[in-house]
Structure formats: structure tokens, C-alpha cells
Amino acid sequence: MRVTVVGSGYVGTTLSACLADAGHDVTAVDIDPDVVAALNDGRAAIHEPGLDDLLAKHVDGSLRATTAYDSVPDADVTFLAIGTPSNADGSIDLGGLTAAAEMTGEAIAAGSDADPDRDTAARHLVVxxxxxxxxxxxxxxxALRAGAGEAADRVELATNPEFLREGSAVDDFQHPDKLVFGTDSAWATERLESLYDPIVAAADGDVPIVRTDPETAVMIKYANNAFLASKISLVNDLGNICKRFGIDAYEVADAIGLDDRIGAKFLRSGVGYGGSCFPKDVDAIRAAAREAGYEPALLDAAVAVNDGQPERMLDLLDAHADVAGERVAVLGLAFKPGTDDVRNSRAIPVIDGLLERGANVVGYDPVATENMREHFSGEDIEYADSAAAALDGAVAALVVTDWDEFAALDDGFDAMTAAPGSAEPVVVDGRRIVERRDGIAYEGLTW
Structure with missing residues (x-):
């Protein structure tokens, strides 16, 4: 099928590359010429395992990028993958998306006017x-219909929410847990089914497909993320209680995870969730609920628990040492391993708290350092080129992201030094990635 993807951010780039790999002819559209140039050179503007390989494999063949909407009129499906950033009240800003929808409608109408031989009765699916x-x-x-003008009656809008996890987005797209099609007609559903046929076939047909209306489909996405965020906050809340009782929250979690009503996933308590999806989506559905006259008390509580976890980490540090004027390492700057995304990373409030305490902060992350510089310049904190270098001479280390290399540091902690008045250097582990060892005062956040 011929596919146009409008928007080449995280979702759009993954969508374009994976659909090309599924055998479709894909044109990626973006307003940023630098992004377009990078895509046409086989490079993504984001760090995502496997994505550059797919781009390099299909660019100049079944995948191309452009700043123009010229491919839209002849596309079998046009996707809108434009970001919806948060407003101050948590609601989402639809300005960029509605503008893209209107321009897509205009492109459909202009295509009909420019080509007298074009089938003007043909329907166009915009997803x-x-x-x-x-x-x-x-x-x-x-907005789509306004842009299409007289062609509006043959343009149909559908929704197809994504459930991609940063760090495993390519695999998630190619091996989905579910597909959700929000449409208003059997024709639109059948077209989406045809588009995804190669992906379903690769999974031996074992992919649940939810067929519903457009509004219910997008609500499924919000409910999905709100549920997972709430599950994380609940296990963190329980973990905080376990810490007070001197109980290992992970042993408790392993036991309750055996209950198939609960399940073992998302029971790893720690410093909380971050990224672009959970915080933004939970805030958006809370704001939408309030606009509709409903107070989402449980979701409010989930956010409050999540926001409090970094401060609990700092409280554990305070119990061991005064870090004013002392070197403190922050290990992990990305919100999760496998990505360079620092949006809503728990490292940000942790670093803020350390700076408020007068610490000399040194941060390290395998891939996210440059993105973190947008939050903290080299004048605010020091950036190390290795975990060992960050730990060298530090009186404390706070582990915020569970990169595998932190579990393999072994002798790296030997280069730390005790803070004045402390017997040993302090390690506060927010992800249960470091083992307790002689020579450090080890504190697990919830264990």
C-alpha cells in the first residue's frame, strides 16, 4: 500500500520505518528540513535500538522523506503523527495536529483539482x-474537513493509537500486544486491516484486534497508560511502607505478582516513572476529566506518589551525609534504559534537589548526556564520560536509571570517598540495580 506519514518525531519515524519494512511504500513528511535530510540519509533524530538499521535498509527504496504534502492525494492511507504537547494545566495542545490535519485536507483537495484523470469519487483514509x-x-x-473543502465528503478520519515503549519501539511495533482500530465504517476498518496484514501474518495471526469507534480507541490509549502509571505508583507506595517496616518490597512484589489478577509486570518499585507518555497522558486525561466535571482522585494520587519518590531518595541521602560542597554522582539521566529521552526523567528533580543542597553534581549516562544539557548546562553540573569517572572522588552516588552497566561496576565504587563526618561513602539506589557491598553505606529506595 502507499502510505504517507505526516510527522517524523519518535512515533512517526518508527511508524514509517516499520511500515516500509512490512512491504509498504512510505513517504514521511516533516516541516523540519534537517529531520528530512537525516531520514533520507538513513538516520533517525532519536536514539532507538534497531531504528537506524531499518531506515538505512529502506531509504531510497520503499521509504523517502520530504517537507511537501505531494504524496498525500495518491496515498491509500495518510497517518497524522504530530506531537500533542502539554499545556500548563495538563491538557494537550492540538494546534500542531489540527494544522497538519487541515493541510492534509488541502492536499487531498488540491490533488483532485490538479489531476483531471484522478478518481474524484475515491475515498481517502486519514488516521x-x-x-x-x-x-x-x-x-x-x-480541521481535516475544513481543509478538504468540497472533497470533505470523501475523506474519513480514523484513530489507531500506538503502544510503543521507548527502547523497544521497533520490536513493539513488529510484535504488538494488540491493534486498536477506531473507525466509522467497515471500509476504513478493512483498509487498516489490510495495512497491518503483514505484521499480523508475521505473528501467525496471533494479534488481538480491537475494532471500535474513533473516540473509544483513543480512550483505550489513555486508560492503558493511566492504569500502568497507577500500578507503578501503587507498588511504590507499598514499597515506601515496606521500607519503614524494614521489609524488602521486592520480595513482597514477587509474591503478589504470582496472583494472575495482579501479574508480575510493573511491580519493580523505585524512583518512579518518567518519559513522554505516562506523565503527559495521565495529566491530559485528568484535565479532560475535570473539564467534563469529574475529579479523578485515584489518578491525582498516582501523580502525587510519583512526584514524591525523588525527594524520598534525597531524604535517604540526607540521613547519611551533608553533601554541601561535596561531589555527588548521579548515575543515569535518561528516564529509562535503552533511550536518550530525558523528558520527565526522575534525574531532573534529583539533580534539582542536590543543587539546592549545595552539592557539586556530576552526571553520567551512556547516551542521554547531550539531551540533559538542555536542562542543566556544564556550568550547572559536571558531565562524566563514564560511570567510574563520575564516582571518582564522590562522597555519594544516586542511581536513577537502571542501565546494565551500573550492575557491573564492581570496583567502581572503590574510588568514592566518605563525606566529612561519615564512615563510608553513600549509594542510594533508586532502581535496585547495584548490589550491596563492603565499603559503602547502601540504601535501597524501597528495600
């Missing part, structure tokens, strides 16, 4: 891949 709340669907549909 929202962006994360939008149910009320937002109507706004996008209205």
Missing part, C-alpha cells in the same frame, strides 16, 4: 496516530 483525548477527535475531524 490519527497522535495521542489525543476523545473530545479532541472532533476538532481534528473538523
Amino acid at each position: 490519527v496516530k497522535s495521542t489525543v483525548t476523545p473530545p479532541g477527535v472532533a476538532e481534528i475531524r473538523a
Whole structure:
């Protein structure tokens, strides 16, 4: 099938590369010429395992990038994968997405006018891949129809939410837990099914498909992320209680995870969730609920627990040492391993708290250092080129991201030094990635 993907950010780039790999002819559209140039050179603007390999494999063949909407009229499916950033109140800003929808409609209309031989009765499917709340669907549909003008009656809007995890997005797309199609007609559903046929076939047909309306489809995405975020905050809340009782929260979690009503996933308590999805999506559905006259008390509590975990980490440090004027290492700057994304990383409030305490902060991450410089310049904190270098001379270390290399540091902690008045250097582990060892005062956040 011929596919146009409007927007080449994290979701759009993954979508374009994976659809090309599935055998479709894909044109990626983005307003940033630098992003377009990078894609046409086989490079992604983000760090995502396996993504550059797919781009390099298909660029100049079944995948190309452009700043123009010229491919839209002839596409079998056009995806809108434009970011929906948060407003100050947590609601989402649909400005970029509605503008792209309107330009897509204009391109469809212009294509019909420019080519007298074009089948003007042909229907065009436009699919929202962006994360939008149910009320937002109507706004996008209205913008699309306004742009299409007289061609509006043959343009149909559908929604197809993504469930990609940063660090494993390519694998998640190619081996989905589920596919959700939000459509208003059997024709649109069948077209999406045809598009995803190669992916379903590769999984031997064992992919659940949810067929519903556009608004319900996007609500499924929000409910999915809100549930997982709440599960993380609940296990963190229980973990904080376990810490007070001197109980290992991980032993408790392993036991309750055997209950198939609970399940073992997302029971690893620690410093909390971050990234672009959970915080943004939970805030957005909370704001939408309030707009509709409902107070989402449980989701509010989930956010409050998550926001408090970095401060609990700092409290554990305070119990061992005064770090004013002392070198303190922060290991891990990305919000999770496998990505260079620092959006809502728990390292940000941790570093803020250390700077408030007067510490000399040195940060290290295998891939996310440059992105963190947008939050903290080299004048604010020092950046090390290895975990060992960050630990050298530090009186304390706070482990924020569970990169595998932190578990293999072994002798790296030997280069640390005790703070004045302390018997040993302090390691506060927010991810249970470092083992207790002689020579350090080790504190697990919830164990």
C-alpha cells in the first residue's frame, strides 16, 4: 500500500520505518528540513535500538522523506503523527495536529483539482496516530474537513493509537500486544486491516484486534497508560511502607505478582516513572476529566506518589551525609534504559534537589548526556564520560536509571570517598540495580 506519514518525531519515524519494512511504500513528511535530510540519509533524530538499521535498509527504496504534502492525494492511507504537547494545566495542545490535519485536507483537495484523470469519487483514509483525548477527535475531524473543502465528503478520519515503549519501539511495533482500530465504517476498518496484514501474518495471526469507534480507541490509549502509571505508583507506595517496616518490597512484589489478577509486570518499585507518555497522558486525561466535571482522585494520587519518590531518595541521602560542597554522582539521566529521552526523567528533580543542597553534581549516562544539557548546562553540573569517572572522588552516588552497566561496576565504587563526618561513602539506589557491598553505606529506595 502507499502510505504517507505526516510527522517524523519518535512515533512517526518508527511508524514509517516499520511500515516500509512490512512491504509498504512510505513517504514521511516533516516541516523540519534537517529531520528530512537525516531520514533520507538513513538516520533517525532519536536514539532507538534497531531504528537506524531499518531506515538505512529502506531509504531510497520503499521509504523517502520530504517537507511537501505531494504524496498525500495518491496515498491509500495518510497517518497524522504530530506531537500533542502539554499545556500548563495538563491538557494537550492540538494546534500542531489540527494544522497538519487541515493541510492534509488541502492536499487531498488540491490533488483532485490538479489531476483531471484522478478518481474524484475515491475515498481517502486519514488516521490519527497522535495521542489525543476523545473530545479532541472532533476538532481534528473538523480541521481535516475544513481543509478538504468540497472533497470533505470523501475523506474519513480514523484513530489507531500506538503502544510503543521507548527502547523497544521497533520490536513493539513488529510484535504488538494488540491493534486498536477506531473507525466509522467497515471500509476504513478493512483498509487498516489490510495495512497491518503483514505484521499480523508475521505473528501467525496471533494479534488481538480491537475494532471500535474513533473516540473509544483513543480512550483505550489513555486508560492503558493511566492504569500502568497507577500500578507503578501503587507498588511504590507499598514499597515506601515496606521500607519503614524494614521489609524488602521486592520480595513482597514477587509474591503478589504470582496472583494472575495482579501479574508480575510493573511491580519493580523505585524512583518512579518518567518519559513522554505516562506523565503527559495521565495529566491530559485528568484535565479532560475535570473539564467534563469529574475529579479523578485515584489518578491525582498516582501523580502525587510519583512526584514524591525523588525527594524520598534525597531524604535517604540526607540521613547519611551533608553533601554541601561535596561531589555527588548521579548515575543515569535518561528516564529509562535503552533511550536518550530525558523528558520527565526522575534525574531532573534529583539533580534539582542536590543543587539546592549545595552539592557539586556530576552526571553520567551512556547516551542521554547531550539531551540533559538542555536542562542543566556544564556550568550547572559536571558531565562524566563514564560511570567510574563520575564516582571518582564522590562522597555519594544516586542511581536513577537502571542501565546494565551500573550492575557491573564492581570496583567502581572503590574510588568514592566518605563525606566529612561519615564512615563510608553513600549509594542510594533508586532502581535496585547495584548490589550491596563492603565499603559503602547502601540504601535501597524501597528495600
